[in-house]
Amino acid sequence: MRSEDVVTVVGLGAGGWPDLSATSRSALTAAEVVFGSIRQLDLLPAEVTARRGAWPSPLVPALPGLISAEAGRTVCVLASGDPMFHGIGTTLVRLLGAERIRVLPHPSSVSLAAARMGWDLATTDVVSLVTAPVATVGRWLNPGRRILILSAGAQTPAEVAEFLAASGYAEAEMTVLEQLGGPAERVVTGWAGGEVDPLNVIAVECGDGPSSATLAGLPDEVYAGDGQLTKREVRAVTLAALAPVPGQLLWDVGAGSGSIGIEWMRSHPACRAIAVESSAERVATISANAASLGVPGLRVVHGRAPEVLDGLPAPDTIFIGGGVTRDGVLDGCLAALSPGGRLVVNAVTVESEAVVAAAYAKLGGDLTRITVQRGSPVGGFTGWRSFMPVTVWSVVPR
Numbered sequence: 001m002r003s004e005d006v007v008t009v010v011g012l013g014a015g016g017w018p019d020l021s022a023t024s025r026s027a028l029t030a031a032e033v034v035f036g037s038i039r040q041l042d043l044l045p046a047e048v049t050a051r052r053g054a055w056p057s058p059l060v061p062a063l064p065g066l067i068s069a070e071a072g073r074t075v076c077v078l079a080s081g082d083p084m085f086h087g088i089g090t091t092l093v094r095l096l097g098a099e100r101i102r103v104l105p106h107p108s109s110v111s112l113a114a115a116r117m118g119w120d121l122a123t124t125d126v127v128s129l130v131t132a133p134v135a136t137v138g139r140w141l142n143p144g145r146r147i148l149i150l151s152a153g154a155q156t157p158a159e160v161a162e163f164l165a166a167s168g169y170a171e172a173e174m175t176v177l178e179q180l181g182g183p184a185e186r187v188v189t190g191w192a193g194g195e196v197d198p199l200n201v202i203a204v205e206c207g208d209g210p211s212s213a214t215l216a217g218l219p220d221e222v223y224a225g226d227g228q229l230t231k232r233e234v235r236a237v238t239l240a241a242l243a244p245v246p247g248q249l250l251w252d253v254g255a256g257s258g259s260i261g262i263e264w265m266r267s268h269p270a271c272r273a274i275a276v277e278s279s280a281e282r283v284a285t286i287s288a289n290a291a292s293l294g295v296p297g298l299r300v301v302h303g304r305a306p307e308v309l310d311g312l313p314a315p316d317t318i319f320i321g322g323g324v325t326r327d328g329v330l331d332g333c334l335a336a337l338s339p340g341g342r343l344v345v346n347a348v349t350v351e352s353e354a355v356v357a358a359a360y361a362k363l364g365g366d367l368t369r370i371t372v373q374r375g376s377p378v379g380g381f382t383g384w385r386s387f388m389p390v391t392v393w394s395v396v397p398r
Contacts, residue, residue, distance in 0.1 A: 011106030014182025016043035036078030082108035112180040139294025149202040175203040225257035254322025258286030265295040306332030365395025
């Protein structure tokens, strides 16, 4: 491979040129073209004689064309901090391949923030709001936790403060760290409002507040809805059968209140889910539940299976919580599964159990019947109240 085909990604801090290593400076002075944001390009001195290209918006769709147009030239790309930590380096590797990318990192803003705060980065949760809604923070809120938040801009601290208060963490201590590593660096502990530099990181010490379990089986009452909800005990067993794996995609077909897809995504930040629901009212409820439980990235598709499944990204795992008796739903889901994928069906009615029994006879798998009884008042005493039995079928088709 020709050296000019390799794109060099240079991590740049708020301190600009003086803080760069000799290797990074040499790469930039030798470049014929340098891409970056206007702010980053303005930090380069005159000795960098390369043609400077400011990123367009939206950026990602334009990247392949911008890079290919410079074939045969020495190209550098500027990144904020560590290009491989929520940075453009990861995007370029995904688009062009690792063999075409050379990365010269700078300490990330998260590393600098942890250093300023004196926090152990290995035990601190890190959340990026650069392209995600503020409700994403909700997944990480728990008593005593420390969170570092990458801001989308000057408005982010106020949005985070409002979200913390609405989530029962009004007393959490916020520190806003601006222009880390640069001459205009400023750290405001106990931030309670005011003007903020767009280049900032937020440190949150949660302190006391409501706890939220990380395992499957959240209390039923945390879900809004019309009662179409997989009950807590059944949900825990169902998630165990689904066996979430980081990075995998779940289809939650007949999603109801969205609890299965939500708790699938809460199991790991890389888990993704698409909730399919035919009721417009429930679609709105699913989105609200996902936001309130810290996974606003849950995609909700309004429509009836199997028709609405066409064109959706191929799933690694499918859960059918409703509609298995509808013509084409089970066959359509089985056909859509990625090789080695898993299908889990919950059946409650005699008719849905008949569909599951026939499929089990043909494909095998595991069958489990769950009967849940909860203690409830009977006059002045306590008795057992039974819920309808649920049959769980799990299969990995061969």
